[in-house]
Amino acid sequence: MSKQQIGREVVALAAGLLFALGLGISGMTDPKRVLAFLDISGDWNPNLALVMAAGIAVVFPAHRLLLGRKAPLFEGKFHWPTRSDIDRPLLIGAVMFGVGWGIGGFCPGPALVGIAGGQPGVLVFVAAMAVGMLAHRKLMAT
Amino acid sequence: MIESMPLASVIGGALIGLSAVLLLAFNGRIAGIAGIFGGLVEGVAERGPSDEKRWRTTFVVGLLLGGVLLRIVDPRFLPGPAFESMNPVVSMLMLVVAGLLVGFGTRLGSGCTSGHGICGLSRLSTRSLAATMTFMAAAIATTFVIRHVIGVEG
Numbered sequence: 001m002s003k004q005q006i007g008r009e010v011v012a013l014a015a016g017l018l019f020a021l022g023l024g025i026s027g028m029t030d031p032k033r034v035l036a037f038l039d040i041s042g043d044w045n046p047n048l049a050l051v052m053a054a055g056i057a058v059v060f061p062a063h064r065l066l067l068g069r070k071a072p073l074f075e076g077k078f079h080w081p082t083r084s085d086i087d088r089p090l091l092i093g094a095v096m097f098g099v100g101w102g103i104g105g106f107c108p109g110p111a112l113v114g115i116a117g118g119q120p121g122v123l124v125f126v127a128a129m130a131v132g133m134l135a136h137r138k139l140m141a142t
Numbered sequence: 143m144i145e146s147m148p149l150a151s152v153i154g155g156a157l158i159g160l161s162a163v164l165l166l167a168f169n170g171r172i173a174g175i176a177g178i179f180g181g182l183v184e185g186v187a188e189r190g191p192s193d194e195k196r197w198r199t200t201f202v203v204g205l206l207l208g209g210v211l212l213r214i215v216d217p218r219f220l221p222g223p224a225f226e227s228m229n230p231v232v233s234m235l236m237l238v239v240a241g242l243l244v245g246f247g248t249r250l251g252s253g254c255t256s257g258h259g260i261c262g263l264s265r266l267s268t269r270s271l272a273a274t275m276t277f278m279a280a281a282i283a284t285t286f287v288i289r290h291v292i293g294v295e296g
Contacts, residue, residue, distance in 0.1 A: 019157070055155040058155055059162050081252075
């Protein structure tokens with residue numbers, strides 16, 4: 001592996017680790033708290049809105065700085081998302097995701113971090129999530 | 143301890159943001175978990191090693207290591223094997239349904255809470271704003287129906 005490739009892997013590992021710690025510390029890994037956040041007409045706990053707000057507060061200025069750069073340090077180019085249209089798959093997918101999130105209290109990150117908890121519910125959820133992703137790929141290929 | 147601490151949510155969110163900045167500044171990648179994991183799951187279906195598969199695998203390993211670390215520091219950060227008692231409303235069958243919807247939906251909708259919610263909104267993307275408002279509304283509506291219409295209490 002080249003130095004660049006090694007650097008990429010180190011950054012990916014560190015980023016994954018930080019991301020998991022952020023999810024755990026913020027409370028996102030606890031589905032009970034996530035559902036209490038989503039249940040606005042119940043005993044609403046709005047704290048988790050701060051997770052997204054704080055995340056954006058960090059990423060927004062950094063993004064501004066990076067926009068002017070030609071390439072990231074360990075990669076030939078930035079893999080910026082290219083699409084800006086609001087189409088039907090985007091909205092249908094978001095509805096499906098939201099319904100699934102509202103049922104289980106898990107979005108993808110917390111579920112993957114939750115594997116470390118080793119409890120059956122999370123493992124079942126992650127397996128089903130992977131199957132859902134593969135099903136989408138299969139469907140799109142036909 | 144961390145039950146109602148807004149500060150913990152802010153610190154956690156900032157760490158997630160920092161992770162996204164690292165991944166973007168050094169590797170040029172968007173820290174969208176559904177995208178990273180989805181690309182990996184789809185990559186496994188294809189043969190042979192690749193740079194794409196490698197960094198995605200490394201990132202997910204980092205997530206798992208983070209989970210292990212969280213459990214060592216304080217088990218309350220991660221729901222342990224006592225999940226059922228923490229969240230008795232959700233049966234295994236419902237978790238399967240939820241997982242399928244989240245997996246399929248995040249791929250069809252090109253992102254999840256991190257990709258659209260944090261990275262996309264930070265780029266002022268209207269596409270991500272539309273997705274985020276839609277999945278938040280759908281999640282809130284679903285929780286409302288389950289808890290207050292069907293009447294299962296969590």
